[in-house]
Every structure is written in C-alpha cells, then in structure tokens.
Amino acid sequence: IINAVRSVNTEAIVMVDNCYGEFVEKREPTEVGADLIIGSLIKNPGGAIARTGGYIAGRKDLVELCSYRLTTVGTGKEVGCSLDENRGMYLGFFLAPQVVESAVKTSVFACAFFSLLGYETFPAYNSERTDxxxxxxxxxxxxxxxxxxxxxxxxxVDSMATPEPWDMPGYDSKVIMAAGAFTMGASIELSADAPLREPYAVWLQGGITYPSGKTGILLAAQSMLENGELKL
Structure with missing residues (x-):
C-alpha cells in the first residue's frame, strides 16, 4: 500500500495506527516505509503494566511537529506531564514482547478450539498473524x-459480573463487552466485545499469560454449553 501511494505522490506522509500490531511481526511499519507509527500504551507496547499513555515514533522531523501540536511550538516534547507513570511505561515496554506472545498464543488457541467446535474464525488458527x-x-x-x-x-477482576448489551453512543446496535482488567480499557488483557447484529461475531483480544487466556476461552465455551448454545 505504501509503495502504491508513493508511486503516485512521492511527498506523501504515511502514518500507521499500529494499535494491536506491535511486536506481533518481526518488522514494524516504519521498517517498510511508514513515516510515523502511533499506538496506545494500554495495549501491546505497555505490557499490561502501563496504566495510561500513547506513543508516536518515526521520522524525527514529523515527531517534532506532532509534539508542537500536543503542547506549543518551540517547547514540543520537552514539557508535559507523565502522571508519575514513567516506571510503569518503561517496565511495561520491557515486558511487552513476552506479553504479546501470550496474547497471540491465546488468540491462536481460541481460533483452533472454536474451529473444532464448528465455528468460523477470522483469521484461521493457522493463518499468519499481524495483530x-x-x-x-x-x-x-x-x-x-x-x-x-x-x-x-x-x-x-470483576469475575462475578455479568456483561449485558447496552446502547453505546456511536453504534447503531446494542454492544456487549467483557473485560475484567486491572486497567480499564487495557485490551492487551483478555477481553471480548461485539455488536448485537448479524453475523453475531465476537472480537477477542489479549491475554497477559497464556494459561489465564486459555482458561478464559474454555470458560467461554463452557458458558455457551451451559446456556444451550453449544452442542458437542
């Protein structure tokens, strides 16, 4: 895609939203032509440790321009609050590759397991992973x-809670979400969400450790079985 864009406009600036993709593949988008990558520290690169934050990386001049937009021209990224979160950000970044590995393994297991139960998954369990x-x-x-x-x-966290569909702003159908996470919204932790409309597909992501992720998948299947929604 980047090559196609550059073949038409050599001056085009390419920015990639890299959320959910960090550390999954051997190379990141900036290694194949992207000028900037952006993402969230409560997803892959925060390693389930960082409680807030995001990142912008890539071409130095463009990162500098982004920092001017965040604060003021001239001060840029030299100022700003870290919310006493520097330790968590650095520790999370250090642990992130292993945490992402667990999340990918959980995803592959879920796809393989539910494929055996007769359900269609995207991607297939044996497909190459990009997120x-x-x-x-x-x-x-x-x-x-x-x-x-x-x-x-x-x-x-909140394992006793029961998720219920509700009318979420910005959606034209009810949405259900499951996320008993240490950090609210941290989808590197095992979580699932879906709009209640056909084909009634659930989006699954995360898993800090493979054993806990695998347990969550098996409990999801057990819940379906107990509710008469799964026939073995």
Missing part, C-alpha cells in the same frame, strides 16, 4: 452473550 485480534462468528445473540459471560467469569 492480536481474532473474530469468532457465533451465529446468535444468545451465544454471543454467553461467550462474553464466560470471558468475564475467567477474568482476574
């Missing part, structure tokens, strides 16, 4: 809700 996200087409709203209930039950 930590997987989608599983569950077919019915009840199956979707049962799956999310199991994911929540397998979470280390």
């Amino acid at each position: 930590i996200i997987a989608a599983i087409k569950l077919g019915t709203p009840d199956a979707l809700c049962a799956f999310c209930k199991g994911i929540q039950n397998g979470s280390p």
Whole structure:
C-alpha cells in the first residue's frame, strides 16, 4: 500500500495506527516505509503494566511537529506531564514482547478450539498473524452473550459480573463487552466485545499469560454449553 501511494505522490506522509500490531511481526511499519507509527500504551507496547499513555515514533522531523501540536511550538516534547507513570511505561515496554506472545498464543488457541467446535474464525488458527485480534462468528445473540459471560467469569477482576448489551453512543446496535482488567480499557488483557447484529461475531483480544487466556476461552465455551448454545 505504501509503495502504491508513493508511486503516485512521492511527498506523501504515511502514518500507521499500529494499535494491536506491535511486536506481533518481526518488522514494524516504519521498517517498510511508514513515516510515523502511533499506538496506545494500554495495549501491546505497555505490557499490561502501563496504566495510561500513547506513543508516536518515526521520522524525527514529523515527531517534532506532532509534539508542537500536543503542547506549543518551540517547547514540543520537552514539557508535559507523565502522571508519575514513567516506571510503569518503561517496565511495561520491557515486558511487552513476552506479553504479546501470550496474547497471540491465546488468540491462536481460541481460533483452533472454536474451529473444532464448528465455528468460523477470522483469521484461521493457522493463518499468519499481524495483530492480536481474532473474530469468532457465533451465529446468535444468545451465544454471543454467553461467550462474553464466560470471558468475564475467567477474568482476574470483576469475575462475578455479568456483561449485558447496552446502547453505546456511536453504534447503531446494542454492544456487549467483557473485560475484567486491572486497567480499564487495557485490551492487551483478555477481553471480548461485539455488536448485537448479524453475523453475531465476537472480537477477542489479549491475554497477559497464556494459561489465564486459555482458561478464559474454555470458560467461554463452557458458558455457551451451559446456556444451550453449544452442542458437542
């Protein structure tokens, strides 16, 4: 895509939203022609340790321009608050490759397991991975809700809670989310979400450790079985 854009406009600036993709492949977008990459520290690069923050990386001159936009021209990234989170950011970044490995393994296991149960997954369990996200087409709203209930039950935080669909701003259908996370919104931790509309596919991501991620997937299947939405 980058080469196609540059063949038309050599001056084009290419920025890639790299959320969910960091450390999954051997190379990052800036190594194949992107000028800038951006992402969230409560996803892959924060290693489930950082509680807030984001990053911009790439061409020095463009990063500098972005920093002027964030603060003021001349001061740029030389000023700004870190919310006493520097230790968490650096420790999380150090641990991130191993945490992402666990998330990818959890995703592959989920796709393989639900494929054996007869469900269609995207990507397939044996497809090349470019991010930590997987989608599983569950077919019915009840199956979707049962799956999310199991994911929540397998979470280390708020495992007693039961996710319910609700009218979320910006969506034209009800949405259900399961995320018993130490950091709210940290989708490097095992989580699932879906709009309640056909084909009733759930988006799954995260897993700080493979054993805990695998447990969450098995509990999701068990919840579907107990609710009569899974036939073995």
